[in-house]
Amino acid sequence: MSQPVFLIVDDQKSIAQVLKQKLSVQSTLPIKICHSLAETQMLLATGVTIEVALCDQNLADAPHGETIKYLLQQHIPTVVFSASFYDGKDGGNHYKKIADFVMKDSPAALDYAVNIMLNLSQNAQRQVWLLTSNQSNYAQKLINMLHLQRYQVQTFEKPEKIQQQLTSETPNIILIEDATNLKQEAVYQFIEEVRQGYNLNQLPMMICESSENIYSAIKMMKYGVNDFFNTSFTAEEFYVRLKQNIELSDSYHAIEDISRTDALTKIFNRRYFFESAEKKFAKLQQAQKPFFVLMADIDHFKQVNDTYGHQKGDEAIIFVAKQLQEFFSEYLVARFGGEEFCVFGELSNLDQIEQRCEAFRIHIETESDIATKIQFTVSLGLCSSGMNIDQAFNLADEALYRSKNNGRNKLSHC
Incomplete structure (x- = not known):
């Protein structure tokens, strides 16, 4: 199986080259550049495996997002990189499947776009555990969104099932959704028990709550939940909060590894x-x-x-x-x-x-x-x-x- 590659699709050659240079500093994966829909189709016809694609919305031969639609039809994780807001109207239902959207409005946007591509690549190895009741109205929405960003998702209907699995493996984050139907007291106890084994940085937890139950979310944060998001959340808000919590935890683990590892041999000190x-x-x-x-x-x-x-x-x-x-x-x-x-x-x-x-x-x-x-x-x-x-x-x-x-x-x- 050939090594996967990052794909940058942009008809502004200078921007494409800057993105490639920034990405190559942080990743060893090969990087391909295309400047049109035609070039993109020719590249994919070779059978190359695309890890993540970053695609401009408006290209000379595809001015209405046709390249984005094509990439999504090929089931390629795609980030839209555009100078104008991408509403997806020209792409039909396909726009709902984009992994993320970055406005091309400043030099900082280039760094952010590269960060998103790297993050999506790493997400394929990241585990998200979702605690939710079978009566939830939002669980499937969350699962679909997580899959769009390539997270590995496991769902649990009972807190004790997560506790059992924590004895053999640890996820990158735990999401708690629909705490009301899960019985709040059991959820409070679960949070306390998790925090006895893992601090806030070692294993982050987020909770999804409605505006009517905001006090419950705050109380759970006092018990040990890191963050919460509203049931009326947007995809952008959810992704940003999720990404920040996981990255903070990753940074903590990296520092923890350095503090306990011998620099020369990489075994414990x-x-x-x-x-x-x-x-x-x-x-x-x-x-x-x-x-x-x-x-x-x-x-x-x-x-x-x-x-x-x-x-x-x-x-x-x-x-x-x-x-x-x-x-x-x-x-x-x-x-x-x-x-x-x-x-x-x-x-x-x-x-x-x-x-x-x-x-x-x-x-x-x-x-x-x-x-x-x-x-x-x-x-x-x-x-x-x-x-x-x-x-x-x-x-x-x-x-x-x-x-x-x-x-x-x-x-x-x-």
């Missing part, structure tokens, strides 16, 4: 590792389940740096981090700093974990030269005891240094 390990340790202790801690350290790392340079040292660190993640993918893995790493998790079978540790050690010994052009080894310390998380780590660290003192490239137990 020491601070986040300890925060998560303490929580997991407490749960395992409460359930009376065993655990393990594995410490790993690259042998003679200073010698690697001194002999081959810091760039090769970084390659060695990245290689070990990647292999740790592959060998211990179901556990918590982090870089502790320098050339030291740690793994923590529930212990189901000590023999199996020991075998996995040995397999990892041998893999580094045999594959490091192939991957980095430097042959190096790692020493390991394994522990499955301790009254608290700090003691467990200290015992694993002592085991690691026994491996170091006994010749390196070994696994030792606490």
